[in-house]
Amino acid sequence: MRQSELFLSxxxxxxxxxxxxGDYFGPLVVAGVFIPENQKRVLxxxxxxxxxxxxxxxxxxxxxxxxxxYKHSLVIIGPEKYNELYMKLRNMNRILxxxxxxxxxxxLEEVHCSLAITDQFGDKAYxxxxxxxxxxxxxxxxxxxxxxxxxxxxxxxxxxxxxxRRLYFLSQDIGMELxxxxxxxxEEAGEKLVRLHGDKILDKVTKKHFKLTKxxxxxxxxxxx
Numbered sequence: 548m549r550q551s552e553l554f555l556s557x558x559x560x561x562x563x564x565x566x567x568x569g570d571y572f573g574p575l576v577v578a579g580v581f582i583p584e585n586q587k588r589v590l591x592x593x594x595x596x597x598x599x600x601x602x603x604x605x606x607x608x609x610x611x612x613x614x615x616x617y618k619h620s621l622v623i624i625g626p627e628k629y630n631e632l633y634m635k636l637r638n639m640n641r642i643l644x645x646x647x648x649x650x651x652x653x654x655l656e657e658v659h660c661s662l663a664i665t666d667q668f669g670d671k672a673y674x675x676x677x678x679x680x681x682x683x684x685x686x687x688x689x690x691x692x693x694x695x696x697x698x699x700x701x702x703x704x705x706x707x708x709x710x711x712r713r714l715y716f717l718s719q720d721i722g723m724e725l726x727x728x729x730x731x732x733x734e735e736a737g738e739k740l741v742r743l744h745g746d747k748i749l750d751k752v753t754k755k756h757f758k759l760t761k762x763x764x765x766x767x768x769x770x771x772x
Contacts, residue, residue: 558584559581559698560582560661561579561582561655561662561685562580562582562664562693562699562700562701563577563579563580563647563650563651563666563699563702564577564578564665564693564694564700564702564706565577565578565646565647565668566707566710568639568668570727570728570729571729571757572725572727572736572737572753573626573710573713573717573725573752574623574624574626574629574713574714574717575623575624575629575646576621576622576624576707576709577622577624577643577647577649578619578620578702578703578706578709579619579650579653580613580617580654580698580702580705581617581660581698582617582701586616587697590700593609594609595609595613595697595700595701597695597700598700598703598707603707603711606704606708607708607711609704610707610708613701613705618654618657618658619701619702620649620651621705621706621709622649622650623709623713624646625713626752629642630756633755639756640668640670641669641673643669647674647677648674648678648679650702651678651682651685652678652679652681652682655685660685661684661685661686662685662686663682663685664689664693664698664699665687665688665689666690666691666693666694668689671687675687717752721740723736723740729759734763737759737760738763738766742767749763
């Protein structure tokens with residue numbers, strides 16, 4: 548029996564989570580993972596948990612195992628596309644809802660599943676309304692600290708690994724290491740980029756609606772007057 552057929556006949560559920568939401572530089576990445584019921588102990592023994600409790604190295608190692616072993620989906624919204632969507636929707640939760648729903652729908656193309664669990668990030672109706680034909684029949688549970696669920700924890704690992712990978716390549720493209728988070732270190736990097744390339748560079752590498760953008764531009768313009 549093929550692995551895909553085995554998944555179709557097993558009970559289990561989808562977990563989704565995101566990475567990059569609080570990072571000024573880089574994409575927003577949402578991952579979904581389908582975990583069969585009988586695989587929970589395997590993941591527990593492996594040590595799978597919320598990616599925020601793991602080092603970047605362990606995240607990459609776990610992600611490799613999860614990608615090989617389980618049905619999954621990765622939805623990546625690069626900075627330029629993200630900024631376009633935010634200008635249109637003016638709401639990060641609506642962007643998240645769209646991305647979570649796409650991750651769920653992509654997995655449902657391959658796996659028959661009746662339950663999905665996501666972290667609490669906004670009105671559940673956002674996700675429900677964004678789901679398409681297959682997703683309309685699924686039970687959706689949205690709760691705080693959803694990463695305690697192993698499927699959500701696995702999704703958080705895949706999402707973080709995807710974010711780290713793309714932040715690395717974005718750094719390579721721009722010729723400068725782009726820091727994680729939205730700390731003063733990120734603000735300094737943003738100022739340096741604007742001095743080198745002009746303020747349009749922020750559209751290509753940042754989530755421009757962050758308050759950091761106003762502070763960066765105020766500093767640059769203050770120095771130029």
